[in-house]
Amino acid sequence: MGFYHTVPFLYVILSTRVCLATQFLTLNCNASVTELFDRDTELPCKINTDKTFNLSGLRIYKDGSTIFNGSTDFRGAQGRIKLLHPNPLDIILVIQKTQLSDGGTYQYNLETTFGHSSAIVTLKVIARHHLSSVIAIPITTRERTENLICNTIGYPLAQIHWFINGTSNLTSRANTSTLKTPQGLFNITSTLQIEGVNVSKGNYSCAVWNLEENEYKLWQNFSRCGMPALDWVLSDASYVEDASYVEKRAEEEKKKKVLIATSVILPGGLLVIAILAVLQFMRTRHSEVKKPSETPMLSSDQRAEA
Structure with missing residues (x-):
């Protein structure tokens, strides 16, 4: 009977020691990190404790699979994964030339001579859209017609919207196609056909609409400066900070x-x-000239008498 009472007692003691060790040592990491495609990503973590300890093991999982496993040496690289340990309390996971596939959930399991701790970091990878080509192409028809073409490459998925004079939305008239690059980026091409009668009736713009954030991120203007074909002036593409950009442009136009x-x-x-x-x-001067004199002109005899 004594044995059966001893086992639960030992379990309680061990559980208590583990809980106390965990309370005195914690691993704090940024819960969420957003990084750009093809850049180096740093996922820094800091060990918080007032106790003296030695590291005995570190294992890092991504979406349940082990990507780094260190026992005593916490420096070095495993593929594109590199671990920095500049001081006893800082651990930095570095992902070189970050790819879209690197996005996901990372779990750190840290073992020390004093206790253990774990932390979870979520990494989001984006590729800012940029207008790689913006051109105007003439089409030979009875009435001259021209195509305005906007192309953007990035991640996540976006849309290309068209406007005239910064306000009227012409997107429904455009022909748009989306392809995926080998790296997983979205390659979007949109063509707006302008009939000859409307070629010179305003300034046309294409804008990149971010579907996740519901706002415009990039705006490119086409300004017509003459009648010959391809006689378009393209302003530098400008990045936009909020979704009210169209309203602002309308107010500016007004x-x-x-x-x-x-x-x-x-x-x-x-x-x-x-x-x-x-x-x-x-009219006043003319009236003064025609006004009769208050002293009528005298005859020669009257002047002699005077």
């Missing part, structure tokens, strides 16, 4: 129109006022 109208109407109004003032002045 202010621009008001400014143009003011710059035309105000000088014209001043000119009209000036002309009216001159006419009024000439």
